[in-house]
Amino acid sequence: MTPPGRTRSETAAAEGEVPSLVGQRYEVEVGPVAHGGHCVARHEGRVLFVRHALPGERVVAEVTDGTESSRFLRADAVEVLQASKDRVEPPCAFAGPGKCGGCDWQHATPGAQRKLKVQVLTEQLRQLAKLDPAGAGWDGSIEPVGGKLPAGTVPQWRTRVQYAVDPDTGEAGLRRHRSHRVQPIDRCLIAAAGVTELGVEARDWEGMASVEAIAATGSSDRQVILTPRAGARLPIVELDRPVSVMRIDDHGGLHRVHGRSFVRERAAGRTWRVSEGGFWQIHPEAPDLLVSAVLEGLDPQEGENALDLYCGVGLFAGALADRLGEHGAVLGIESSKQSVADARHNLGDLIGEGRVRIECDKVERLLPRTGITETDLVVLDPPRSGAGRDTVRHLAGLTPRRIAYVACDPAALARDLGFFAAVGYRPVSLRAFDLFPMTQHFECVAILEPVSS
Numbered sequence: 001m002t003p004p005g006r007t008r009s010e011t012a013a014a015e016g017e018v019p020s021l022v023g024q025r026y027e028v029e030v031g032p033v034a035h036g037g038h039c040v041a042r043h044e045g046r047v048l049f050v051r052h053a054l055p056g057e058r059v060v061a062e063v064t065d066g067t068e069s070s071r072f073l074r075a076d077a078v079e080v081l082q083a084s085k086d087r088v089e090p091p092c093a094f095a096g097p098g099k100c101g102g103c104d105w106q107h108a109t110p111g112a113q114r115k116l117k118v119q120v121l122t123e124q125l126r127q128l129a130k131l132d133p134a135g136a137g138w139d140g141s142i143e144p145v146g147g148k149l150p151a152g153t154v155p156q157w158r159t160r161v162q163y164a165v166d167p168d169t170g171e172a173g174l175r176r177h178r179s180h181r182v183q184p185i186d187r188c189l190i191a192a193a194g195v196t197e198l199g200v201e202a203r204d205w206e207g208m209a210s211v212e213a214i215a216a217t218g219s220s221d222r223q224v225i226l227t228p229r230a231g232a233r234l235p236i237v238e239l240d241r242p243v244s245v246m247r248i249d250d251h252g253g254l255h256r257v258h259g260r261s262f263v264r265e266r267a268a269g270r271t272w273r274v275s276e277g278g279f280w281q282i283h284p285e286a287p288d289l290l291v292s293a294v295l296e297g298l299d300p301q302e303g304e305n306a307l308d309l310y311c312g313v314g315l316f317a318g319a320l321a322d323r324l325g326e327h328g329a330v331l332g333i334e335s336s337k338q339s340v341a342d343a344r345h346n347l348g349d350l351i352g353e354g355r356v357r358i359e360c361d362k363v364e365r366l367l368p369r370t371g372i373t374e375t376d377l378v379v380l381d382p383p384r385s386g387a388g389r390d391t392v393r394h395l396a397g398l399t400p401r402r403i404a405y406v407a408c409d410p411a412a413l414a415r416d417l418g419f420f421a422a423v424g425y426r427p428v429s430l431r432a433f434d435l436f437p438m439t440q441h442f443e444c445v446a447i448l449e450p451v452s453s
Contacts, residue, residue: 018067027081030057033116035124035411037104037440038074047072051177052097054108055116058082062097065178074178086112091154092189094174100185101177103438110149114142114434117442121410121432128414129421136417138430142442145285145435154189155437157283161191162212163200167229170206190438192284198222199240207232212277217284218266225254225277246276262342267291268319273342279312283435290445291319293431294379294404297447303327304376307398309363309391310334314343316379316406317358321350332358333366364391378403386412389419396423396450403448413444424451 028041030053038049041061049072050061059077066073076097080087090096090106105113118140125131125138133140146155163172166182173184186201194215205211212225222243228234230250234257237245244259254261254276262275267287274280281287294316300306300323308317311332321330330350334340340360350356359366363382378400380387386409387395395403403425407413417427429447436442 018069021063021066021068021070021073024063025078026061026063026075028059028061030055030059030077032123033119035120035440041075046070048075049073050075050077051104052107053077053080054084054087054112057084057087084108084112086115088152091152094183094185099176100174100183101179102174102188103190104440106438110144110437113437114144117142117432117434117440120440121442121444124410124414125417128411129417131414131417131427136427136430136446138427138432142432142434145283145289145433156190156192156196157285157435157437158188158190159192159195159215159217159284160212160280160282161188161195161200162210163205164210165205165208167209170204170208172201172203172205172211194222197241198224198243200224203239205235207235214263214277216263216265216274217287218271219264221260221263223259223263223277226257268315269322270318270346272313272315272346274313275338275342278336278339278342281435286433286435286443287315289433289435290406290443291315293433293445294406295319295323297429297445298377298379298402298404300324300328300377306330306377306379307367307372307375307395307400308332308379308381309367309387310381310383311343311358311379312336312339312381314347314356314358316381317343317356318347318350320377320379321347321355324355326353326355328355330356331370331372332356333363334358334360335362336360364388367391367394372398374398375400377401379406380404381406382412384409384412386416387419388416392416392419393423396420396425399450401449405444405446405448407444407446408441410442410444413446417446417448420448425449426451 026043031040034040038051039053041048041050053059058081060079061075062078063073063075078097086108094100095106164175164182171184173182176183192215195213200213209229210227214223224243225246227248245257246254262273265272268291302325306320311317311334317330317332343358347356375398425448427446428449432444
């Protein structure tokens with residue numbers, strides 16, 4: 001096991017296995033961006049994945065992970081010798097080599113960040129799906145979200161922030177890149193105003209391992225989720241705004257301390273209960289934006305049937321049911337018991353009318369057992385790892401006229417598009433949204449149809 005605060009290569013070097021290269025510095029020319037928030041460089045034939053750099057720059061790269069036998073090294077650009085025209089001074093004081101690992105592109109202009117994401121998606125589609133942008137139905141852009149901001153302004157989009165707590169000082173902060181070490185902060189610039197106003201960073205969290213702060217969109221609900229260290233007592237939580245408090249036990253279970261066990265979110269014309277830190281999109285505009293993209297792509301018709309897979313608290317199922325009318329039907333499948341309970345609560349009216357059904361199980365296990373032999377529409381919103389070959393094959397066998405694939409990872413999306421191609425489905429449109437500015441992440445919605453159509 002790698003001890004906290006060490007990389008694997010540092011551990012190997014300490015145990016006398018292979019000489020570590022951590023701390024070595026090389027002057028390199030920075031090449032293209034790669035999936036993962038870094039760029040590719042080479043030194044004496046060895047690949048370096050360099051953070052805090054931009055394509056075309058010349059930098060001094062300091063190795064952060066790797067040994068003499070490593071196939072590749074990880075490094076930080078600690079000195080910029082020749083800067084890209086897209087480089088800016090990071091607006092956050094905690095962004096940079098050896099500091100917070102949360103933001104990947106604080107040192108790039110907003111437009112340059114989107115260009116980097118375009119290059120990542122283009123390359124993943126080419127490598128894993130054998131598609132160029134035109135073949136994927138993509139216009140080659142990452143769509144900005146939230147309107148244009150003045151130069152130097154950081155969008156405050158993150159409605160959920162999980163702070164790590166320094167075990168020695170009790171200070172709240174964020175973890176450094178690929179490390180257990182905590183970077184104490186006085187403010188996270190990308191945190192939504194509702195998170196910032198709680199004042200988590202100014203409090204002493206002695207005995208806590210982490211503190212997650214949640215600011216609901218469309219309601220005044222605020223919640224903190226505490227993870228105590230072994231044997232520690234919960235503190236009295238007095239923040240700058242009223243909050244409900246949950247705690248996580250040693251087995252990962254959540255328990256209400258005081259206040260509601262859920263927050264209320266507003267999207268797609270409904271109020272949604274999201275309990276115990278359950279999944280909800282963290283950009284305040286994401287739920288409505290993604291629902292709109294999915295419905296526009298699927299074009300649901302009155303009386304059709306649909307599947308909502310990995311349905312969470314029911315967002316897409318509810319929006320679909322409203323469009324399918326009283327003679328349509330939606331089956332949602334979700335593996336989280338709490339999310340299923342929330343979905344059944346949120347869509348109680350539609351369930352009572354027989355227009356929606358929510359089942360609790362893993363998609364890959366339950367879907368083949370449903371007895372469903374065909375459907376009209378599918379919404380697929382899998383976890384970061386993607387849907388996988390077996391699920392894709394089963395869905396193709398149901399011959400839906402359209403499938404909406406919502407993806408937060410371009411590599412998993414491209415891989416699954418390759419699986420869909422093998423079973424006769426192709427993307428006819430693809431949209432990508434910059435829902436996570438300053439980071440490497442973005443969200444995609446792909447609409448697929450059978451090739452024969």
